[in-house]
Amino acid sequence: MGDKENIKRILQEAELYQGQGLLNEARLKYDEASDLVRNNPKIKNKGKILAGLSKKINLLEVDSQKVERGPSSPELSSKAQDLIQKLFSFSKEESAEEAALEGALALARFGQFERALEEFDKLMANDAHRVVAAKNILRCHIALDSEETAADKYEVWAKGDMFSADQLETIRIFLEQVFENKGLKRKLTVVQAPAEAVVEEKQDEEFIDISAIGIPLESGPGKGKVVEFDVNFQSGNLLSLIISQKDGKLIENLEVDSSFEDLQFYSPIAIFNGSGVVAAKSEIKAGPKQGDYCLDIKITST
Amino acid sequence: MAIFNLKKREIECKVVYYGPGRGGKTTNLEYIFKTFRKQITGEMVSINTEGDRTLFFDFLPMGLGKIKGCEIKVQLYTVPGQVQYSSTRKLVLRGVDGIVFVADSLAVRRDKNMLSLKDLQANLKEYGLNIFKIPLVLQYNKRDLEEQGIPIMSVEQLDHDLNRQLKVPSFPGSALKGDGIGVALKECMKLTLKSLQKELKWAQ
Numbered sequence: 080m081g082d083k084e085n086i087k088r089i090l091q092e093a094e095l096y097q098g099q100g101l102l103n104e105a106r107l108k109y110d111e112a113s114d115l116v117r118n119n120p121k122i123k124n125k126g127k128i129l130a131g132l133s134k135k136i137n138l139l140e141v142d143s144q145k146v147e148r149g150p151s152s153p154e155l156s157s158k159a160q161d162l163i164q165k166l167f168s169f170s171k172e173e174s175a176e177e178a179a180l181e182g183a184l185a186l187a188r189f190g191q192f193e194r195a196l197e198e199f200d201k202l203m204a205n206d207a208h209r210v211v212a213a214k215n216i217l218r219c220h221i222a223l224d225s226e227e228t229a230a231d232k233y234e235v236w237a238k239g240d241m242f243s244a245d246q247l248e249t250i251r252i253f254l255e256q257v258f259e260n261k262g263l264k265r266k267l268t269v270v271q272a273p274a275e276a277v278v279e280e281k282q283d284e285e286f287i288d289i290s291a292i293g294i295p296l297e298s299g300p301g302k303g304k305v306v307e308f309d310v311n312f313q314s315g316n317l318l319s320l321i322i323s324q325k326d327g328k329l330i331e332n333l334e335v336d337s338s339f340e341d342l343q344f345y346s347p348i349a350i351f352n353g354s355g356v357v358a359a360k361s362e363i364k365a366g367p368k369q370g371d372y373c374l375d376i377k378i379t380s381t
Numbered sequence: 382m383a384i385f386n387l388k389k390r391e392i393e394c395k396v397v398y399y400g401p402g403r404g405g406k407t408t409n410l411e412y413i414f415k416t417f418r419k420q421i422t423g424e425m426v427s428i429n430t431e432g433d434r435t436l437f438f439d440f441l442p443m444g445l446g447k448i449k450g451c452e453i454k455v456q457l458y459t460v461p462g463q464v465q466y467s468s469t470r471k472l473v474l475r476g477v478d479g480i481v482f483v484a485d486s487l488a489v490r491r492d493k494n495m496l497s498l499k500d501l502q503a504n505l506k507e508y509g510l511n512i513f514k515i516p517l518v519l520q521y522n523k524r525d526l527e528e529q530g531i532p533i534m535s536v537e538q539l540d541h542d543l544n545r546q547l548k549v550p551s552f553p554g555s556a557l558k559g560d561g562i563g564v565a566l567k568e569c570m571k572l573t574l575k576s577l578q579k580e581l582k583w584a585q
């Protein structure tokens with residue numbers, strides 16, 4: 080095959096890969112073509128051809144960066160939100176309430192906080208799930224950057240009779256811990272249990288509440304240090320952290336499947352160590368958290 | 382897990398299109414949506430990110446009518462293929478009854494096919510499912526590119542890479558042109574219903 084034809088064929092491949100969104104593959108082909116042009120003494124207007132190629136490569140870079148910046152958590156249509164809720168309500172045959180909780184958690188995990196709030200609000204009517212729903216309502220408000228709303232919510236609950244004194248105490252400790260992790264000194268009303276009250280049985284949640292996590296960094300700008308991040312959402316052993324743009328550099332080197340042996344977990348009752356693995360990492364591209372990162376860590380053992 | 386509603390005599394099952402990013406899963410569903418109008422029972426919903434990449438999933442509901450006295454409903458989903466969406470991929474796979482694995486015939490995507498199949502196996506395992514037992518078919522997509530002189534793998538090569546141990550039905554095709562798409566889905570449905578019938582014993 081003639082050199083010219085060969086180059087043409089390679090460029091055709093590059094363009095096809097680009098069109099299909101296979102950007103790395105396209106890049107390799109453009110590079111291959113550039114090399115062939117550069118090293119071929121027979122080609123006359125090299126400068127012009129190479130300039131044209133590097134322009135194409137630049138455009139490709141722009142596309143790659145857009146893709147690498149990861150998913151946006153778009154505000155979805157209510158129809159799409161309904162679908163997410165339905166799709167992730169796996170227990171609908173066994174228990175309608177359990178399914179409703181799963182659906183609401185999924186909405187929160189996909190960044191649909193406003194809608195998740197509505198669903199958690201509905202779950203407040205349910206005795207068995209009230210405490211879990213309440214905690215998640217507070218988490219949603221905090222994810223939406225309205226700490227005050229979260230505190231106000233608690234105060235309303237503290238005055239009402241929806242929760243027992245014990246339950247309120249669980250919620251208060253949880254929320255104060257969240258505030259403390261954020262460096263906020265917000266004190267919440269302590270509700271005294273009536274003296275004769277019998278201690279209610281603890282709700283069995285599948286995993287202890289973790290409010291913050293310490294990650295030892297093995298590379299990057301924070302190498303050798305343990306950095307602490309708040310946990311924004313938790314479902315079982317999966318922790319979701321929202322990491323601000325300015326801390327982005329610290330987690331630059333963490334990738335999906337990176338694992339850690341010595342994570343520190345901070346819970347309202349204890350600090351303990353364990354291992355975990357990065358389950359997902361992405362940048363938030365829209366909404367109030369735009370530019371921040373979302374990191375999911377799965378606890379593998381404690 | 383399929384839902385079997387005894388009273389209404391109705392079965393709702395879940396088929397997931399799995400495979401490497403950009404392999405053509407969404408295009409498969411779009412073709413099915415356009416072509417099998419009679420069986421489509423609702424809108425196709427897609428949640429995409431930059432450059433049409435699937436962000437959460439695509440969803441398409443179908444109804445196959447009555448089979449052995451039971452109304453069969455199927456929900457088709459695609460997972461996001463890009464590596465970084467692994468936790469979404471796993472969530473979408475939950476409760477799966479049958480799988481169409483869409484492999485990319487492009488020679489440059491050889492490794493990605495194999496990695497994605499491995500990822501499928503690992504995710505199924507976490508749900509207590511075995512890739513050797515679950516209803517599964519392979520679809521070798523983008524065969525049309527051969528005409529344009531783009532290097533693609535032979536069917537033998539793909540079979541060797543992906544199907545040597547699995548030995549499941551495989552279908553060369555093109556989601557863009559619609560070749561091999563319907564047959565792959567039909568075979569997957571056949572295997573899925575056979576396996577559900579064994580499990581739920583609705584036909585007896």
Ligand SMILES: Nc1nc2c(ncn2[C@@H]2O[C@H](COP(=O)(O)OP(=O)(O)OP(=O)(O)O)[C@@H](O)[C@H]2O)c(=O)[nH]1
Pocket residue numbers: 098099100400401402403404405406407408409433434435436459460461462463522523524525526554555556557558
């Ligand atoms: N020539 C050709 N192109 C195809 C075919 N199937 C899909 N494509 C193209 O490949 C690209 C990716 O297709 P999608 O259907 O979005 O791939 P996907 O598997 O859903 O990708 P992710 O959502 O990122 O996992 C698009 O540009 C499609 O037009 C095919 O059979 N032939």
Ligand SMILES: [Mg+2]
Pocket residue numbers: 406407408433434435459460461462
């Ligand atoms: Mg897709």
